[in-house]
Structure formats: C-alpha cells, structure tokens
Amino acid sequence: MTVAVSLIGDPIPVTIHPDGLKGLLGVPDAAKGLVIFAHGSGSGRLSPRNNHVARGLREAGLATLLIDLLTPAEEQERANIFDMALLASRLMDATEWADRLPELAALPIGYFGASTGAGAALLAASRADGRIAAVVSRGGRPDLAGSAALALVRAPTLLIVGGRDLPVIDLNRTAQRHLHVENKLVIVPGATHLFEEPGTLDQVIDHAARWFLSHFIQRNGDDRHVSRTSRFS
Secondary structure, X not given: OEEEOOOOOOOEEEEEOOOOEEEEEEOOOOOOOEEEEEXXXXXXXXXXXXXXXXXXXXXXXXXXXXXXOOOHHHHOOHHHHOOHHHHHHHHHHHHHHHHHOOOOOOOOEEEEEEOOHHHHXXXXXXXXXXXXXXXXXXXXXXXXXXXXXXXXXXXXEEEEEEOOOHHHHHHHHHHHOOOOOOEEEEEEOOOOOOOOXXXXXXXXXXXXXXXXXXXXXHHHOOOOOOOOEEEOO
C-alpha cells in the first residue's frame, strides 16, 4: 500500500515477519538514518517515554522503528523478558526487515536500547558484522549483553544514565571497560532511572540525536534520503 509519512506526525503500524511482531514506523522527509528501538522489560512499542524520544529523533531528521520484541503469548512467560539472545535475534530480524525495504535499505541503522533493552541492542550489534552504525543506551543494562559480546561491538556506543541512578551508573562504567570501540558515558544530573523529572528526557533526545547524526553522517554521508510518500509492506 501507499502511505504518506509526515515529518512529525503519527507513525504507521507495520508487521515484521517471520514472527509477526508489531511495530510503529515513522519516516521524516530526507531521513538521515533509521533508529530501531529495543524496549525494557514490561514495555513495548506504545511506551510513552520511548515514543517521546522517537518523536524527538524524527524532528531531528531520523526515521524510527518501535517494535514489540515479543509476541503477546511470549510476554506471558516472564523469563522471555530477560532472554537477551531471543530479544537480540528479534532486533536482528527487524534490521533485516528494514534492509529489504527499498525505501529504507540505503539508510544507516542505529539501535536505541532502554533499560534491559540496551543489553539486547548491544548483543545484536555484536553479531551484526558492522551493519549497525551507532548504539544509544538510555538508563540501560549493557552488562546484560555479556563481556564477550561487548568486546565484539563495532558500533560507537553512547551510554546515558540518570545522575541519581547510582547502581546503573556503576554497571555502565563496568560495561565501558569491555567495549573496544568508541564509547561515551553521559550522566544526566538529577535524573532517576526512568528519566521522569522535567526536562531530563529531552536531554536524552538531544544527546541521542547528536550521537546518531554524527555517526550516520560518518558512515554514509549526508546525501541519502527516503521519500515522504513510501510503500511499506
């Protein structure tokens, strides 16, 4: 079908096969890259916080794909929420899905992982053979990817943590020691784990947008785009 994707309007629903995962795809005009979201435990494509971040990234010129990494039936099994291998495989399926769409295939891809989703994002990036151009973690648990996987990540990685989220700050600093790629830890003053304090989530958007844009431009230059009117299956 043919749909019109506005710059900051509502994203369109998509289904990602083979597992029938539900997603929301938003593509601004002249998008400079695609950011695929990996949500934390108990969250999904309708997460208010990640949708707020996604809207901000679209305003910065980045396409966004928010997906449920588990089917409704799989979500009933709590162990699946922390199954990093399963979640990473679903993230890789979404990446392959995007690569098969002519409108998106030319775009560099980045992962945005929140909470436990950061572990899945980094594990997937470690297996992506250089396809992923950048990773951003928000209040994340990069340690869940495992030290061996972190050592294999080739995508420049930004770790954003709230200044009042002390245990997670320590976990991110430990994860940094295992990363052998460009990486940076940004601590947002006054923010707790969910970045619920006024203005803190907007700081996440600013940091993430700059990170993605700078590394997307390094990867493919600033001359690739997708049409405002595209066909998505």
